[in-house]
Amino acid sequence: MDRDAAAKRITELTEILNEHNYNYYVLDNPRITDAEYDGLMQELIRLEEAYPDLAQPDSPARRVGGAPAEGFETVTHLAPMLSLSNAFNDQDLRDFDRRVRSGLGSHPVEYVVELKIDGLAVSLLYENGLFIRGATRGDGETGEDITQNLKTINSIPLRLRRSLPLLEVRGEAYMPKKEFARINREREEAGLPTFANPRNAAAGSLRQLDPRVTASRALDAFLYGIGQVSGMTVTGHREGLQALQELGFKINPNVRSFNDIEQVIDYCREWAEKRHDLPYEIDGMVVKVNDLALQAELGATSKSPRWAIAFKFPAEEAETVVRNIYVRVGRTGVLTPTASLEPVRVAGSTVSSATLHNIDIIREKDIRIGDHVVIHKAGDVIPEVVRVVKEKRTGSETEFHMPGECPICRTGVRRVEGEVAVRCPNEICPGREREALIHFVSRDAMDIEGLGPAVIDQLLGAGLIRDAADLYYLKAEDLLGLERMGKKSVDNLLNAIEKSKHKDLAQLIFALGIRHVGARTGKILADHFGTMARLQAAGVEELTAVPEVGPKMAESIVAYFRDPVNLKLLDRLEAAGVNLTQEARQAGERPFDGKTFVLTGTLEKYTRKEAQDIIENLGGKVSSSVSKKTDYVLAGREAGSKLDKAMALGVTVISEDEFEGMVS
Numbered sequence: 001m002d003r004d005a006a007a008k009r010i011t012e013l014t015e016i017l018n019e020h021n022y023n024y025y026v027l028d029n030p031r032i033t034d035a036e037y038d039g040l041m042q043e044l045i046r047l048e049e050a051y052p053d054l055a056q057p058d059s060p061a062r063r064v065g066g067a068p069a070e071g072f073e074t075v076t077h078l079a080p081m082l083s084l085s086n087a088f089n090d091q092d093l094r095d096f097d098r099r100v101r102s103g104l105g106s107h108p109v110e111y112v113v114e115l116k117i118d119g120l121a122v123s124l125l126y127e128n129g130l131f132i133r134g135a136t137r138g139d140g141e142t143g144e145d146i147t148q149n150l151k152t153i154n155s156i157p158l159r160l161r162r163s164l165p166l167l168e169v170r171g172e173a174y175m176p177k178k179e180f181a182r183i184n185r186e187r188e189e190a191g192l193p194t195f196a197n198p199r200n201a202a203a204g205s206l207r208q209l210d211p212r213v214t215a216s217r218a219l220d221a222f223l224y225g226i227g228q229v230s231g232m233t234v235t236g237h238r239e240g241l242q243a244l245q246e247l248g249f250k251i252n253p254n255v256r257s258f259n260d261i262e263q264v265i266d267y268c269r270e271w272a273e274k275r276h277d278l279p280y281e282i283d284g285m286v287v288k289v290n291d292l293a294l295q296a297e298l299g300a301t302s303k304s305p306r307w308a309i310a311f312k313f314p315a316e317e318a319e320t321v322v323r324n325i326y327v328r329v330g331r332t333g334v335l336t337p338t339a340s341l342e343p344v345r346v347a348g349s350t351v352s353s354a355t356l357h358n359i360d361i362i363r364e365k366d367i368r369i370g371d372h373v374v375i376h377k378a379g380d381v382i383p384e385v386v387r388v389v390k391e392k393r394t395g396s397e398t399e400f401h402m403p404g405e406c407p408i409c410r411t412g413v414r415r416v417e418g419e420v421a422v423r424c425p426n427e428i429c430p431g432r433e434r435e436a437l438i439h440f441v442s443r444d445a446m447d448i449e450g451l452g453p454a455v456i457d458q459l460l461g462a463g464l465i466r467d468a469a470d471l472y473y474l475k476a477e478d479l480l481g482l483e484r485m486g487k488k489s490v491d492n493l494l495n496a497i498e499k500s501k502h503k504d505l506a507q508l509i510f511a512l513g514i515r516h517v518g519a520r521t522g523k524i525l526a527d528h529f530g531t532m533a534r535l536q537a538a539g540v541e542e543l544t545a546v547p548e549v550g551p552k553m554a555e556s557i558v559a560y561f562r563d564p565v566n567l568k569l570l571d572r573l574e575a576a577g578v579n580l581t582q583e584a585r586q587a588g589e590r591p592f593d594g595k596t597f598v599l600t601g602t603l604e605k606y607t608r609k610e611a612q613d614i615i616e617n618l619g620g621k622v623s624s625s626v627s628k629k630t631d632y633v634l635a636g637r638e639a640g641s642k643l644d645k646a647m648a649l650g651v652t653v654i655s656e657d658e659f660e661g662m663v664s
Helices: 003-026 034-051 090-104 179-188 198-206 211-215 237-247 261-277 292-298 359-365 430-440 452-459 469-473 485-498 505-510 518-530 532-537 540-544 551-562 564-575 607-615 641-649 656-663
Strands: 074-075 111-117 120-127 132-137 142-144 167-174 220-230 255-256 283-290 309-310 317-329 335-346 349-355 374-375 384-388 596-600 621-623 632-635 653-654
Touching: 003 034, 003 142, 034 374, 034 656, 090 261, 090 292, 090 309, 090 384, 111 261, 111 309, 120 198, 120 220, 120 551, 132 142, 132 551, 142 518, 167 198, 198 211, 220 237, 237 292, 309 469, 317 430, 335 374, 349 518, 430 452, 430 469, 430 551, 469 564, 505 518, 505 532, 518 532, 532 551, 532 564, 551 564, 596 607, 607 621, 621 653, 632 641, 641 653, 653 656
Parallel strands: 596 621, 596 632, 632 653
Antiparallel strands: 074 142, 111 255, 111 283, 120 132, 120 167, 167 220, 283 309, 317 335, 317 374, 335 349, 374 384
């Protein structure tokens, strides 16, 4: 291809891929398959490598970022990023309303109420439609330039859908709960300090000097306001949100307008109850006067606008007592201290244990057996000990010391220099083998229903299994003699094991428990290599060429496939008939391509995971919330607010029988 043809094709591919990014990451409505997208992206990468000077400034191939920076420069915001004053109860909101109405006289007031995303506030600057700079809030006047890191967030457009001479827009970058859990699992297994919460994880990710690290974490962003703009006029905050959405930004859909403060209070209470259903964390609500002219009339103090307030949800904390501290041995040998607690109700569930992560955290917080402690739990996030109530100490509390040997196999433990983790180095430690099996059968791995920790303990205790491959050689006569194992239970278990043989290669890669390889990476590796044999043969250089695979992960993968024990495991899995190949489907074989589903209620014919797997394998996508972009809502028994919203929006609602018909 000559230079002129390359220039034309690079421009064309850039526009096509950016449009598909907008459909996928902003509208939650993909229009092509992942394989088709990857093909277009690889073509663009090859052309840009051949003609680097022809690459467009909004090239999607440049999102991953370049070499690590030496530090962050300080930049000045065009308009100050003021912090909001806080309301902690209903009366605080009523007082805010009284101050607003007093300041505006008899003028009618409309409030816009939004979710307060628990992330990192950022400012994005666009000139002539192009994203040229992104920064943290900093002190409100100046922030740190994190442009390259923000470019790795796919929902942030590199070029606006309509060019404006100037636009400064504000938003919140955040880490979804699922990604937070994945990263903390990997960090804990790697012996690294874990993040305290998704907000800290998002902030830490965006302040990485190496943007490739940021790119490896699935961050997202909601935009919620305009700092400065030219070439566009808006008169209200709600109108501004609509304009931002039309320009290509991702806007949180849970925005409502009210004329009465009591309605505002009711909406805040509603989300205080519903917040755990969201796939991301929120720590409150934001209430703003809608009319921009009235905002200007109300003005601001030196720190906060008078026309907005943040309603903070009560901290989900409770006080309890540390009964004991025991040590759990993970599948990579990491010894994790865990607090056994007096059961206490918090965040909608009863908590009786909390991870303490490592000995350094225990020492830093000075946690002792017998202490009264305050624990924090938010939704699905693992409970953590926030602080010790030292004024309640009686002197009978005892300090905890990490054992010098593994509590399971009695092998001497080791602490690698530079790591916080203490490890059992014994590769055949029964504790490690047990955790590896629990991981192998877990939902995101081989998803073998009915094979929980209690059954695995029975199988291990009876000497029927030692590793994952042994599961596929179990026979009915092996199981019938076990406690609570009747014929029906045995048949169900063996059927579930047989069914797992046909799981995707991505799930098997994750199930193997390769250090640093999570569920997301398993899918990336499966899509890239296609077979276990190709992945097994890959070297470090070939692996690091795969998106989101760094040198440390690549070395871990290579080391795994060099181990004769692991190779024997794979041979036995293959001999048992376990799938080692990623099925490649063409676009015509994927009837749900570009379709977005929402699942609600109790499904009787499928588990949620099974339904989601079917949808994704047929090209569709499962979302957690209903919007106008939702194609189908699969409704089971006792479907609630999601069904109501689907009916209100006119979204197609289907039963399980109708879903089966679509699948077949």
